[in-house]
Amino acid sequence: MRHPILIQTLILASLALPLQAKDRPFIDEADPQARDDLEETVWKEQATKLPELPKAENLVEFQVDDPNSRFRYFIDRSALQLGKDGVTRTLIVIRSASGAINTSFEGFHCGERRYKVYAYSGKKGLKAVKRAKWKRVMKSGYGNFRDPLYSHYLCDILTGLPYTPEQTIRAMQSNQSLQERPSFIDD
Template identity: 35%
Template sequence: MRGMKILPALLLCLPLAAHAAWMDFDHDFEQDKPWSEVAAQLPPYPKEQNLLPFTVSSATDNRFFVDAESISVGSDQVVRYTVVIKAAGGATNVSFEGIRCESGERRLYAYGHPDGTWSKARNAGWESIRFRSLLSYHKALYEDHFCPGGINVRNAKEAVESLRRGKR
């Protein structure tokens, strides 16, 4: 008779156990699914009025900007953007890049030329961001704007708002 009192409680727990097992199945399936990058499309060349400044370090006289119009967050969760670096001596470097928040990696897609054209980067794969370097603009973008707390911004608007607010 005592066993009959426990039976209803056990029957109530069965759906919970089944649900937990199903959730583990979904989680395991997603973990095993390999990440795949979507093809990056080159953005229009940056315009001066669309450049948003960001701080890297007081250890450099270079000025750093991201073209607000170039920012995108792909279905692969890569934050893509055009960065413009203006050196104290007058040189300007333009490049189209991506940051992968999940892995702390960066990728160079193309170099910009003064005539407003792009050259695709050759053999440019994913590289780890140098988090120990004071001069790493990738680190600044990752930590302060595109991946705060290691979590992706949801969309371009969120990234632009972060850049407009400045360093956290």
């Protein structure tokens, strides 16, 4: 044996560990006094009224990450609203290079990274979607305009909180993502 003193020390130290554990027993159950004063809150979506179709003077363009896109993307500044339920709702207008226009009224739930389409444009205005459901905002694929809208203009992806409509409009007008701004700049 090369290190008899080291081995003896390790054996003695390992014998002391169970003695220390005896003073602090492990209890495999929740502490009954731990934050039982907090009420469990259940998120409830507020009722939503469909806005009028957008007017050209109210459209604000936003940029998507695809420089080769054949589309231009806008929101209607007059319809942009942050609800009491924390959902940012807005009219989204997509214009193709040939001039075709699609309009939808959508909501974004920042903390959940989800969106919901409430209505699409029809011949006589917006037509409500039957049984509209919350869907995940995807980073790629069909509808990929939602990811840059969500993560650059509507939602703080670090905190899960929505930006104010004023912050969103300012960022779109200056073509500056709210995620790229230095954190020491306060609005």
